[in-house]
Amino acid sequence: MSIRNFDALFRPRSIALIGASNKPGSVGNVIARNLLAGGFVGPVMLVNPHETTIEGQPVANRIDRLPQCPELAIVATPAAAVPGVVAELGERGCRAAVVISAGLSRPGRTGKPLSQEMLDHAWPHLMRIVGPNCLGLISTPAGVNASFSHLMPAPGDIALVSQSGAIATAILDWAAERRIGFSHVVSLGDMSDADFGDLLDFLSTDRHTRAVLLYVENITFAKKFMSAARVASRAKPVLVIKSGRSAEGARAAQSHTGAMAGSDLVYDAAFRRAGVLRVAALEDLFEAAAMLSTGIRIGGDRLAILTNGGGAGVLAVDWLESLGGRLAEISEATRARLDAVLPPTWSRGNPVDIIGDATPERYRAALDILVSDRAGDAVLVINCPTAVADNMAAAKAVVGVAKAHPRFPVLANWLGGITAGPVRAELARERIPSFESPEDAVRAFTHLLDYRRNQAMLMETPAAGVIIRAQEVADANRVIDGAIADDRTTLSEWEAKEILRLFGIPTVPTHFVETPEAAARACSTLGGAGVLKIVSPDITHKSDVGGVRLDIPSAAAMLDAAETMIAAVGQARPGARIDGFTVQPMVRRSDGHELIAGIARDPTFGPVILFGRGGKEAEIIGDRAVGLPPLNSALARQTIERTAVAKLLQGFRDVPPVDMERLTDTLVRLSELSVLLPRVRELDINPLVADENGVIALDARIAVGASAGGAGPAPAIRPYPRELERDITLRDGTVFRLRPIRPEDEAPLAAMVMACEPEDLRLRFMAPMKAFPHETAARFTQIDYDREMALIAVGPSAAYGEGPIYGVVRIVADPENEAAEFAVLVRSDMKGRGLGYTLMSAILDHARARGLSRIYGEILRENVGMLKLSRDLGFSPEATADITDVAHVSLRLKA
Incomplete structure (x- = not known):
């Protein structure tokens, strides 16, 4: 509702x-x-x-x-x-x-x-x-x-x-002391009706609210929350603290991926994907609140530190480096200006130590230089109490400089108790973010820095997306149908690898055999050493019971290995059914990294993609990251970069970096698989070997459900709606491919806009437009298909992310899914051929199908062509109190 x-x-x-x-x-x-x-x-x-x-x-x-x-x-x-x-x-x-x-x-x-x-x-x-x-x-x-x-x-x-009501009152008590x-x-309590998604929808447009703090114990409607949070976080900072970081909620899983994708890790991925900044503790939330209450926003990661105590400055530097910030470099010009107002014993570097006897005038002069010269992206002013200086007067000097430069972030840390308390209160009154320790101040700075990074990552332009053909999806579903017909919930290794192959993920050729003798014959066809694995529906992790043998040099050795394996498995797991073996060539990649990649199903957020360090130690090491489908190349790369093994993948000493394009492509294809094959409950590729030549799946395991519902909830973020793709024909016979816009369409969309005549752009955007910046193009291409839809017309055979784009139409619905605003733009050289009418008709059909009641828009009265098009489509002018140069039109829809 x-x-x-x-x-x-x-x-x-x-x-x-x-x-x-x-x-x-x-x-x-x-x-x-x-x-x-x-x-x-x-x-x-x-x-x-x-x-x-x-x-x-x-x-x-x-x-x-x-x-x-x-x-x-x-x-x-x-x-x-x-x-x-x-x-x-x-x-x-x-x-x-x-x-x-x-x-x-x-x-x-x-x-x-x-x-x-x-x-x-x-x-x-x-x-x-x-x-x-x-x-x-x-x-x-x-x-x-x-x-x-x-x-x-x-x-x-x-x-x-x-x-939590108790947490709310604790925050109010803390804030009252600090005049926030x-x-x-x-x-929200039990959230029988209004929940986090609803409140975020309201607060995203509330003119009284500049930032939002959330205390979350659980999310009920993940899809609604993700849509609302993504909208809200683009409009204003949203910070969250989520209780329950422990293993609570962990469930029995049939795969490494299922065991490793814990619920808290999934929440972390969801918050990041929504552009929400997660903090670890209430103290962090308080610090961030102190920053947000002042209206300060951070433009970069460079921090300048001004202090009258060297030790406090060093503590701040230590925390800055550990939390991912950067110490600003002091230029020679700035150093020369500081030399002119500071005693000869000042530190002549960053931190700018102005000595323990620093007067208010010294603070004022040094801070004014650092701010005026933009020596960093923010300045942290530290004061250590001394008997020879007035710390309240120093604070007022800082306030004076900050007010003279209202757009530059100035943070304060007045150390001490009795003497510092009144100073911190004064700074709070003047809306200067003030903290009790250098650590608190630096942590608050890096919180907003992380928020800024999250927003920047959301705006990254991905590479062209992958296309999985309908025939490949149908073939994969037939493999799953066969397993379900046999009353199996786990695919065999070769069935799992066949599905991976159909989705374009490289796999090692794998042969199923039923006897040791057949294993020996298969080995003789490999042309080199082989690998033998046991096949049993009762054994999940084969290596735990002696069910894997590597580097078998000959057919005779393969026969001996198979017979030995039967005995070893029988001893380790008496009664386990043994259906046979798989035989595959031994893959030798001396510089290859053993990774794990897979799919798990979270009970709240639906399918998730896991990536991390693989091998037998995968669960013990626990180096992993989770991403929410649908993934594109940018999101996949970010998922990889959140793991410790990512540093090794960049190459070191004589080990070359891995082919990152192929690795990210694998995660994108797994994301497509999780969406297109909803019956896949869990999927493991372990190990996924990656080196400079690409990737290859050496082992794979897939668990399935009898129905899509049995595999778990649908994706929390609506995937690309490929069902809306179709060909359209204009009245002159020209054929275009009509499809929803994708994030990788940013460059073609910008090219289309810039190819339009200036007058056409003025009529569309109601103001002159000389450029189409990245932030705007990203916002128009990275859309929430649940609340917004944009359809583009491209060439009949154009791949995802390829242009040219000839026209685009979009609607943006309200949270009630009742009314939506439309906008349409056709490339200037395509005007008069019926493309605008065709695009508008298509978006109106989509609006009816999703149950919208009304479509409305604003059109400049001088835009005669668009006004005629709207009348032809059945739009009527809305009555307004004042006659302006903008006409408001609307259309009531029938389902």
Whole structure:
């Protein structure tokens, strides 16, 4: 349902508290006092069947006795009464409720959980629910404190959304001491209705919110969360702390990949893919909040340090290097300017140590030079207390410089307790991010640096994508059909390798034989040494039971190895069925790296791609990273770079670097496999050997489910919708390929835009356009197919990422999936041939298919051609109060 009726939550015109109380310290009493003291200017109505006044306010004994229908209700009654209360509120027209009550998981009168009975009463009235079992909701712009928090936060531009009420109050307490304010604070509790995805949708466009902090215990609707988080993080910083980093939630798995892809690793990948910055601890969240509350944004990773104590500066440098930042280089010109205002004993480098007796004037002069010369991307000012200098005066000098350069990031660390406390308070009042230690300051700097890197990585342009033909997918499905028909959930090694081959992943040729003698005959055909592996449906890890022999030199040795293997496996796993052996050539790659790559299915986020160091020690070493499909070349490379083995893959000494293009291509193909073969539950390639000549899968294992649903949930990010690809023919007979846009189409799209006449671009973008920068092109090509769709017209045989693009049309839907705005652009030399009409017709067909009710757009009134096209398609002008140079048109759709 997304953000429908959220205005009643955050901007209500009237509020009712059901369950208000006179009992001191009770939840109903605390909420009543908070509501009345929060500054809300509308009516606050109280309901209690046994009271006549509470906190000096009149009380209604029943909901139907309220003087008016509340837009927002706060429910703090016993759990059993909640469904009935919600039913009454819904019938009166209440649009939203915050349910504080706990205990709604137990059965109600109908046998359903009380929470479900509550929702059954709310949904017919489109009534939104926050909670149950929550602290409540605070919105400072509206003066609403609908919570039992111990304090009302100061107004600010940070929003806090937390599953835990206790964590929310701890953050509010910490923030109050540091004079950090909030726009909204929402405790989600059990998330029966409103969840993280909904709140992110609302906060992404909320003008009162500049940054969002999340405390997450679990995500319920992964697809909705990923769509909302990706939109929100492009608009403003979103930081998250996720509890449960331990092995909790780990499940039994049939493969190394399944065992290694733990739930926390998947959450980490999901947050990164959404552009959200994850921090490890509450302290980190606090530090980031202190930075965000000032509006500071970091433009690069170079930090200049100004200090009156050398030791504190060295500590800051140590932390900076360990956390991935860079110490800024001081230029000769800047050094000369500093020489002119500092004593001869200053450090003449970075950190800029201005000596323990530094006066406020010395701080002011040095900082002004560092900021004016852009000596770094930010400056950290450190002050160590001394008896010969006034640290408050020094802080005011820093504030003066920072105000003179409001766009340059200045951070502060005033060390100490008694003397430093008032200084830090003064810095907070002046919106200078201030920290208690050099470590805290540097960590906060690198948090925002990581956020900036995440955003940059999301905008990377990938190489051309891979194309898996429909015939290859059908052949792979036939292999799976055969296993399921035999009542098997695990494919044989040669079946697994056949599927890999069909998806373009190099594999070593593998022969299945049933007897030792057949193994010997197969060995004689290899033309060299061979490898023997046991085949048993009862054995997952063959090497654990002596089921793998390498480098067998001859047919005679192969016969002996097979007979010995049968005995060894029988002793290690008595009763295990032995169907035979596989024989394959021995692959010798002296500089090859043994890696692992595969697919696992997460119960929340669906298929995930795992990569890391392989071999028998894979699970013990635990060097791995996870990515969420669909992957492209840029995302695959980033997944690889998050592992420790990535450094070895770059080459060292006389070992050349691996063919990274082939390696990333393998992960992209596994991503395609995870989407196109939803019955694959788990897939292992271990080892995947990589060297300068490419990659090759030496062993593979695939576990399957009888149906796509049996393999787990669908991908959390909607994959490329290839089903929308088709050929279109214009009225002059010209044929184009119509397909959804892809990230690798960035360059062709930019070329198309720049090939248009300036006047056509002005009419489309409603302003002159002289360039189409990377950030804009990336935003238009890296879209969320769940909420946005862009169709392009290319040549009939053009590969993914290849141009030219002749026209593009897009719609962007609202979170309710009810209405969408359209935009269309046809290359200037294609005008008048019907391409624009064909593109618009195609996007309208797509809008109808996805259930949209209305398409609308804005067109310059002088754009006569586009106005005529919209009329021909059935669009009508919308009535507006003022006549402007922009026409608003809309079209009601029928399914």
